[in-house]
Amino acid sequence: MKKVVNVVNLRGGYETPLGFVRAVDGCSLEVYEREIVGIAGESGCGKSTFARLMIGYVKPPAYVINGTSIIGDINVYSLPWEERRRRLWGVKVSLIPQYSMNALNPTKKIRDIIVDVVRERKGKSISSREALAMAKARLEELGLSEEVLNMYPIELSGGMKQRTVIAISTLLNPLLLIADEPTSALDVSTQKLLLFLLYELVKRRGIVETLIFISHDIATLRQICDRLYIMYAGRIVEVGGIEEVLKNPLHPYTKGLIRAVISLQPEVRGITLRGIPGSPPDLINPPKGCRFAPRCPSAKDKCKEEPPLINVGGRRLVACWLYD
Amino acid sequence: MRALLKVRNLSKVFKTGFLRRGTLITAVNNVTFELNKGEILSLIGESGSGKTTTAKLILKLLRPTSGEIYLEDVEIWSIPNKNYWRRVQAVFQDPYASFNPIYKVNRVLKNAFKLIGRNLSKSEVKGRIKEVLTYVGLKPDEVLDKRPFELSGGQLQRVLLARCLLIDPQIIIADEPTSMIDASTRVEVLNIFKKLSKEGKSIIFITHDISQAFYVSDTMLVMHKGAIVERGRPEDIVFSPKHPYTKGLISAVPKLHERFGFS
Numbered sequence: 001m002k003k004v005v006n007v008v009n010l011r012g013g014y015e016t017p018l019g020f021v022r023a024v025d026g027c028s029l030e031v032y033e034r035e036i037v038g039i040a041g042e043s044g045c046g047k048s049t050f051a052r053l054m055i056g057y058v059k060p061p062a063y064v065i066n067g068t069s070i071i072g073d074i075n076v077y078s079l080p081w082e083e084r085r086r087r088l089w090g091v092k093v094s095l096i097p098q099y100s101m102n103a104l105n106p107t108k109k110i111r112d113i114i115v116d117v118v119r120e121r122k123g124k125s126i127s128s129r130e131a132l133a134m135a136k137a138r139l140e141e142l143g144l145s146e147e148v149l150n151m152y153p154i155e156l157s158g159g160m161k162q163r164t165v166i167a168i169s170t171l172l173n174p175l176l177l178i179a180d181e182p183t184s185a186l187d188v189s190t191q192k193l194l195l196f197l198l199y200e201l202v203k204r205r206g207i208v209e210t211l212i213f214i215s216h217d218i219a220t221l222r223q224i225c226d227r228l229y230i231m232y233a234g235r236i237v238e239v240g241g242i243e244e245v246l247k248n249p250l251h252p253y254t255k256g257l258i259r260a261v262i263s264l265q266p267e268v269r270g271i272t273l274r275g276i277p278g279s280p281p282d283l284i285n286p287p288k289g290c291r292f293a294p295r296c297p298s299a300k301d302k303c304k305e306e307p308p309l310i311n312v313g314g315r316r317l318v319a320c321w322l323y324d
Numbered sequence: 325m326r327a328l329l330k331v332r333n334l335s336k337v338f339k340t341g342f343l344r345r346g347t348l349i350t351a352v353n354n355v356t357f358e359l360n361k362g363e364i365l366s367l368i369g370e371s372g373s374g375k376t377t378t379a380k381l382i383l384k385l386l387r388p389t390s391g392e393i394y395l396e397d398v399e400i401w402s403i404p405n406k407n408y409w410r411r412v413q414a415v416f417q418d419p420y421a422s423f424n425p426i427y428k429v430n431r432v433l434k435n436a437f438k439l440i441g442r443n444l445s446k447s448e449v450k451g452r453i454k455e456v457l458t459y460v461g462l463k464p465d466e467v468l469d470k471r472p473f474e475l476s477g478g479q480l481q482r483v484l485l486a487r488c489l490l491i492d493p494q495i496i497i498a499d500e501p502t503s504m505i506d507a508s509t510r511v512e513v514l515n516i517f518k519k520l521s522k523e524g525k526s527i528i529f530i531t532h533d534i535s536q537a538f539y540v541s542d543t544m545l546v547m548h549k550g551a552i553v554e555r556g557r558p559e560d561i562v563f564s565p566k567h568p569y570t571k572g573l574i575s576a577v578p579k580l581h582e583r584f585g586f587s
Binding site for chain 2 (some may be wrong): 040042043135158187188191192195196199200216217218219220221222224243246247256257258260261263264266268269272273274275276279
């Protein structure tokens with residue numbers, strides 16, 4: 001199976017007055033063609049920074065330290081910034097950041113927003129008419145009528161705005177679409193629709209070759225992802241097929257996450273669910289060794305040494321000494 | 325048992341538009357329900373369902389267009405505000421927006437005593453503050469000296485609840501109190517609500533997340549387009565929903581070990 005995205009040992013973070021935040025500390029990831037990969041993690045784990053580092057969208061105070069990211073046949077960090085803008089962003093890869101639907105220019109009609117974006121990518125080689133025709137077609141595929149083109153963002157519901165953003169981001173059929181919490185601000189019924197659309201874009205319509213879906217909600221990830229990466233304190237701690245990881249979690253953090261999920265099952269009514277005590281470590285001065293150890297019920301002496309991602313068979317990886 | 329709070333035929337209509345060209349929006353449509361002492365009642369609905377407007381009406385932040393609300397059989401608009409807000413408190417979605425960013429937690433909690441007009445000695449105040457912080461699962465030494473930005477969303481929400489406890493209301497209206505908190509800490513905040521209700525506090529829990537409501541509530545009310553479309557025990561609503569809207573809502577909740585039909 002062809003590997004479309006190959007990220008190896010990416011390391012980067014932010015310079016702050018209090019020190020350098022090591023937001024992404026040696027993370028690797030692969031996505032194969034037609035695959036939907038999920039990155040699960042909670043606030044501050046570095047997943048959004050990881051997305052930006054993957055596509056090379058890094059400017060001060062953010063810095064990349066080392067590692068490689070290859071998307072298609074492009075080695076992201078071998079290109080200068082302008083080349084990334086011209087050949088990569090919006091063309092080969094599209095990132096839909098969190099809250100992006102709030103970033104639609106409120107003073108512009110959707111049609112103008114779209115034409116702006118397309119012409120910025122493809123220059124004057126594409127006329128407004130062609131850009132609009134592409135937009136109309138894509139909007140229709142996402143269940144939006146062409147009337148939307150003449151509306152202002154404020155006239156659209158959350159779900160419609162998000163679909164518009166997806167339409168704009170996928171106009172040039174990117175190899176990789178990265179969606180960072182695309183459904184978190186939406187009602188559960190709109191969320192279901194969005195998940196369906198994203199699934200279709202990759203699996204049935206071939207508009208997007210691969211999708212990386214970032215979310216803190218593992219039940220949402222379960223709906224469309226093939227494989228799952230669990231991220232904690234700047235590191236990947238578990239990888240595997242999504243069904244397997246959720247049914248049979250290995251890393252204590254993953255187990256804690258799953259235990260904190262409220263299922264709609266009768267048993268839940270009578271019990272007291274428990275979260276994970278404590279909070280994630282400071283990433284300016286992360287603890288030596290396993291970063292989850294301070295909160296881990298199974299921590300032992302060996303955990304003072306950082307565990308590598310251990311292969312436990314069947315493309316399952318866990319960064320935990322329990323599986324050594 | 326006499327109901328603590330009675331909401332009767334409550335409606336709120338907003339007028340949008342300019343002068344005579346306006347349109348009417350019925351945000352809350354003839355809502356009736358009761359809340360008993362020690363009960364957790366959930367108002368579940370999606371955006372635009374009217375749940376937050378209902379909360380604001382109960383908090384006296386908005387005047388109803390029609391209908392009445394009674395607290396211990398007294399219509400709330402004839403209760404002086406300060407007295408009312410000592411008995412009915414709120415916790416909102418964004419804890420960072422609920423705090424003055426330059427005040428330390430210690431100052432915020434001390435100020436709560438001014439609101440309730442109690443005169444306690446310095447050591448009594450200190451003791452009470454430590455008591456409520458411990459109750460919500462926080463270590464006083466870890467938070468008293470901190471400003472909001474130094475704490476996580478989960479910690480701040482707990483500080484808000486601690487502040488609530490100092491005021492000792494009869495009813496707490498919580499509007500999406502855990503939406504901005506990570507799932508792994510969320511449950512712990514929900515557990516505090518359960519604890520509070522066991523001690524006789526009544527809670528109106530407003531959320532779009534059925535799972536959370538299912539975990540904490542004694543009674544669930546489903547709101548759609550301003551009206552209550554279904555009400556009952558959580559098990560009944562979730563496992564045998566009657567109204568088509570409720571059915572649709574439940575079927576859209578993503579499950580951990582099952583996929584939606586399309587994939």
